[in-house]
Amino acid sequence: MPEDEQKRSYEELEREVARYRAAYEVMRALGGTLDLDELLDLIITRITEVMEADRSSLFLIDWESEELWSKVAQGVRFMEIRFPMDLGLAGAVATSGEILNIPDAYNDQRFNQDFDRQTGYRTKSVLCVPMTNKEGERIGVIQVLNKKSDDAFDDEDEELLSALAGQAAVAVENSRLYEDQKKSFISFVETLSTAMDARDPITAGHSSRVTLYSLAIGEVLGYSEKQLEVLNAAALLHDIGKIGVPEVILFKDGQLNDEEYKIIQTHALHSLNILEKIHFVRGQKDIPMMSATHHERLDGSGYPLGLIGDDIPEAGRVIAVSDIFDAITSRRHYRDRMEFIKVLRILDEESRKNQIQPEFVSAFKNLSLDRIVKILEEDNTELVPGEDMELFAAVTLGEFQQLIENEEGDLSADERDLVERFKCAYDRCHDGSRTDGN
Numbered sequence: 001m002p003e004d005e006q007k008r009s010y011e012e013l014e015r016e017v018a019r020y021r022a023a024y025e026v027m028r029a030l031g032g033t034l035d036l037d038e039l040l041d042l043i044i045t046r047i048t049e050v051m052e053a054d055r056s057s058l059f060l061i062d063w064e065s066e067e068l069w070s071k072v073a074q075g076v077r078f079m080e081i082r083f084p085m086d087l088g089l090a091g092a093v094a095t096s097g098e099i100l101n102i103p104d105a106y107n108d109q110r111f112n113q114d115f116d117r118q119t120g121y122r123t124k125s126v127l128c129v130p131m132t133n134k135e136g137e138r139i140g141v142i143q144v145l146n147k148k149s150d151d152a153f154d155d156e157d158e159e160l161l162s163a164l165a166g167q168a169a170v171a172v173e174n175s176r177l178y179e180d181q182k183k184s185f186i187s188f189v190e191t192l193s194t195a196m197d198a199r200d201p202i203t204a205g206h207s208s209r210v211t212l213y214s215l216a217i218g219e220v221l222g223y224s225e226k227q228l229e230v231l232n233a234a235a236l237l238h239d240i241g242k243i244g245v246p247e248v249i250l251f252k253d254g255q256l257n258d259e260e261y262k263i264i265q266t267h268a269l270h271s272l273n274i275l276e277k278i279h280f281v282r283g284q285k286d287i288p289m290m291s292a293t294h295h296e297r298l299d300g301s302g303y304p305l306g307l308i309g310d311d312i313p314e315a316g317r318v319i320a321v322s323d324i325f326d327a328i329t330s331r332r333h334y335r336d337r338m339e340f341i342k343v344l345r346i347l348d349e350e351s352r353k354n355q356i357q358p359e360f361v362s363a364f365k366n367l368s369l370d371r372i373v374k375i376l377e378e379d380n381t382e383l384v385p386g387e388d389m390e391l392f393a394a395v396t397l398g399e400f401q402q403l404i405e406n407e408e409g410d411l412s413a414d415e416r417d418l419v420e421r422f423k424c425a426y427d428r429c430h431d432g433s434r435t436d437g438n
């Protein structure tokens with residue numbers, strides 16, 4: 001073999017090895033995430049590189065509506081696009097299951113020029129392959145556009161993209177399975193929690209409000225999505241143990257005696273015992289302890305276990321702040337909401353007395369007033385004027401506390417106005433349900 005020919009074939013071989021190594025990397029990376037958006041994005045980015053294409057798209061088939069949909073057409077990332085399954089080259093592949101390798105899209109009648117027209121892109125070569133799952137069902141289509149080096153994609157490209165599409169299909173199916181499991185888990189948790197809340201009309205909505213406050217604190221603390229998911233479940237289930245408390249005591253109208261109070265307190269241990277019987281997946285195993293420790297106090301004076309400081313799971317300490325806030329801001333049939341300034345002073349006092357975590361109280365006070373109003377009213381804020389909500393959005397709870405602590409002092413007219421508007425929203429003066437003397 002002449003030397004230059006030998007060199008060429010060696011270079012080709014090297015290129016091939018590099019491509020297959022890159023393809024192997026793609027396959028490995030696909031196992032790294034179960035988040036569907038992230039996964040689709042990853043598939044597209046990596047496949048574009050490996051296929052030496054200019055851009056790629058992945059369309060999933062919605063067999064029910066007979067549509068193709070995508071969230072990650074590059075350039076318009078994370079926008080959902082939907083179109084009928086029989087449209088364009090991707091549609092043709094989705095319908096037939098055959099690979100399409102077109103050197104010049106504009107010479108093919110099936111090519112839908114709308115996307116190019118809308119985006120100003122100019123498609124030339126297209127390689128489009130079906131994604132088939134392990135059961136042999138078509139679940140989507142991967143399309144790569146405009147091969148960079150040559151005019152068209154070749155047989156090897158077809159082979160490589162088909163192999164990658166097969167791996168992508170497995171990864172997408174796993175991710176969907178995981179999403180489904182997650183959904184069914186959270187709907188199970190929500191159902192339990194709603195059933196619990198519905199049992200006691202006096203504290204109706206308590207678990208869901210405590211959950212919303214806790215998640216808001218978690219966001220301020222910079223929790224990841226996973227941490228928020230776990231916190232969500234732990235907070236929704238925190239009072240599940242009340243199932244084990246007799247109704248005569250739970251719903252007693254008036255002061256509880258010592259013995260009754262002790263029985264009420266058993267709900268935290270009941271929460272632990274009940275939740276420990278549920279099989280939680282990896283990463284969620286601490287939920288029973290997180291839920292059951294919402295009455296623990298930093299100095300060890302809480303219950304059920306009398307844990308001290310960091311021995312109390314962090315989520316338990318976050319839920320404790322939310323639980324106290326909701327208990328004193330919710331209405332009972334025998335009393336209205338506690339005056340707001342007193343509520344904030346109680347949180348400060350509890351934090352000063354080493355009962356609840358000062359950092360979490362600070363995080364809570366970082367929330368904007370509109371967020372607090374929305375949770376207090378469980379999103380039924382139609383009666384609060386929109387302009388009031390806009391004003392509330394610009395002020396944090398901590399800033400507002402400074403204003404009301406200083407109410408007798410020199411507030412500007414705007415500040416005084418804000419205080420009045422919030423008081424009105426808090427006391428529900430708009431719906432006429434405000435009781436005299438509050």
Ligand SMILES: [Fe+2]
Binds near residue numbers: 238
């Ligand atoms: Fe509780």
